Amino acid sequence: MPSTLSRVVVLVACTFLGLVCGTLYLYSSYGPQLAIRLSYSAADSSSIGLFGSVGIALSGPIAGVVVDTYGYTAALSLGAVGIVSGYACLQRQYDAAWASVSVSRSALFLVGCGSTFINSACLKCCAVTFPRMRGVATALPLALYGLSAMVFSVAGSMFFSGDPSAFLAFLARASFGVFVVCAPAVMLRDGATTPGQTENVPMVDLSRARSPLHAVSSHPVRALSPPRPAAEVSGARLLRSPRFWLLFITTGVLAAVGQMYIYSVGYMASALSVAQSDSVVNAEQNQRLQVSLLSVANCVGRLAAGISGDMVHSWHCPRRWLLVVPVIGLLVAQGSALAVSAPHRLSLASSLTGFFYGYTFCIMPLVVGDEFGLRHFSANWGLVGLAPVFPSYYLTSLFGQVYDSRSINGVCMSGRVCYDSVFYVTTLAVLLAAVSVALFNLTGRMRH
Template identity: 40%
Template sequence: MFYSVVASLYYPGDTAGFLWFLIVSVGVILAICAPQLMLCDVRKLQPKRHPVSNSEIIQMTTIGQKFETEPVQYHDLHHHAEVSGLALFLNPRFWLLFITTGAFASLGQMYIYTVGYMVKALVTNTFLPPVDPTAEYVPMDIVIQQEQQVQVGLTSIANCIGRLLAGILGDIITQSFQKPRGWLLFIPGFGLVITQIMALSITDPHHLEWASMLSGFFYGFTFCIMPIIVGDVFGMENFSGNWGLVGMAPIAPSFFFTNLFGKVYDQHTSTTDLGTNICTLGNGCYRQVFKLTLGVSVFSILVVSIFNFGELYLASRPNERAKANTKQEK
């Protein structure tokens, strides 16, 4: 991210100059940090051991027993018995998480892969006549490069913040409010709806920064909180395999949305006199794709609602209560 910002601000269009700065800066960082890696003390310090009397051991044990606390019990955290293998595929909650992960992650990945083309379309549209004669002229290619680097940097920063905040909120919602972490899936759900609307409506490349930050944030949020929820719901004994299966969900939809974006973008391009393909419609080059992804994001909120409240709804139905009472009597 740091080098992306430096390249866009100080070395626009100057690849050789940027590479020179990159080499020098790496050398400076190495020179500054190398002393911190020196082993100043090679002696193995042996910890001093002091004999402890039996009375002290008994006393410590007694004190420890007095202050033992009961484990914290959380209410309705969606934690069930260990689930894996065929039982995982027969569990409806697995498919709800699979669909949610596929929707959230694929929308984030599509944006990351295609934001460069979005910048190019928006910047190209601003260079069409009429052009402000008082504005300082900057070659279009340099402006596109600068904006693309800024979008990538902002997305990376927001991605990191989203991952950090997801972990913090996951602990707060369970420990302070005794609620399941699955409720946090509404945050990226509604957030992605907002980002799709922004992508549909933004016509100024400078305003695209907000969409990039939000997309990166909710993408990072999703990939931090989702494995934790998988562990809560299906247990930790087979966590690696379970999360591996859920983590495969974005592969197909991400491939589909990214290719769809490319096809729609190519349909709106035209060939210039120099033989290059260019799209001059601004956000019209890709609006059709974000209309579809907006529907997907709204549908994902419905899936998250079923995941969190579906069991409560079924339990509230008279027939389900009667079945539960019959099982208890048996």
């Protein structure tokens, strides 16, 4: 059993490593400038950001296998290579004005994959090192994961305002620096962890945390444990279940709406700033402000979902009813985005979107565990986690196409008219999610 001091060192190291895992959501703070430099359209730029999320989604199962089979060292090293090389590639593209959408997409894909590998290693290390308080131990890396975009965005505003190249270099160097300082403490746990210790960590906890999920409870298994389902459902039975597809649709739509906003808010801020003749520096500062608000609200939303999930569970009520919360919240967020006419008023829409996007990704794994059991949770949630990929691609592509159609030489001077029609589509999408949630809850009530 490691000493208390060594365990604390591991926890601190994992917490700060979590800081480099959330940099992907900074894209909107430099994406518009990168697009101008490389003559990308808004549609191209939006698709580049989306490839980061695709990297996260597709690398999740692989990262879990690497951590389980080869240990923390392999996963951390692969993750660091992915993140550092991704940002270094983007910086080189920017400096050389080397326009290649495929290369830019690959760079963000590497960042997404690297983030997942490091996050998976840190969360499992925390769970193994603190077997009696896994929820609290995994909460700290998740908190820094959620706040990462805000931390780096503030640093960018203070030291690299107006210089995207220097900011990209800073992201690469800072990520490498955090890895060099913190990773050794986690890597040493490879030798200290026995096979028995590793096997005793339920994969439900780790998969749930990677989602990321449950950053508040000190009893994660109890918090996730539902009123026991009639049977453990997985594989072909899961795919034949109408309730699985209702959850799949709901997750895909709500997450896609949030991701579209996250990767496009930079263009929204730019359009509103240009319409009011703001300076380039002010426009960039507003972009970074929106990223910071999304980051903080995302973190708070996760915490709120965990707390409300525990409360509802303690009252012996089904947590599936909490799916109504992000549906209503994101519906309000779409209306707020449509009503924005000035850059500073975008903050409300960003805060609402960040909060309810985070809430969605925290409450969904709880519901999956409640409905289909815990034995095959990792595989079940992995399937549900793929739901946003295609809806996100459609919505981000739509935003780019609409913005491009109303731009001249890549610049749109019409304010919210540059993109407002997209939010009518996202409003309809959220209404579709509302129907899906209603059917899911009503059929669940009849079943019980």
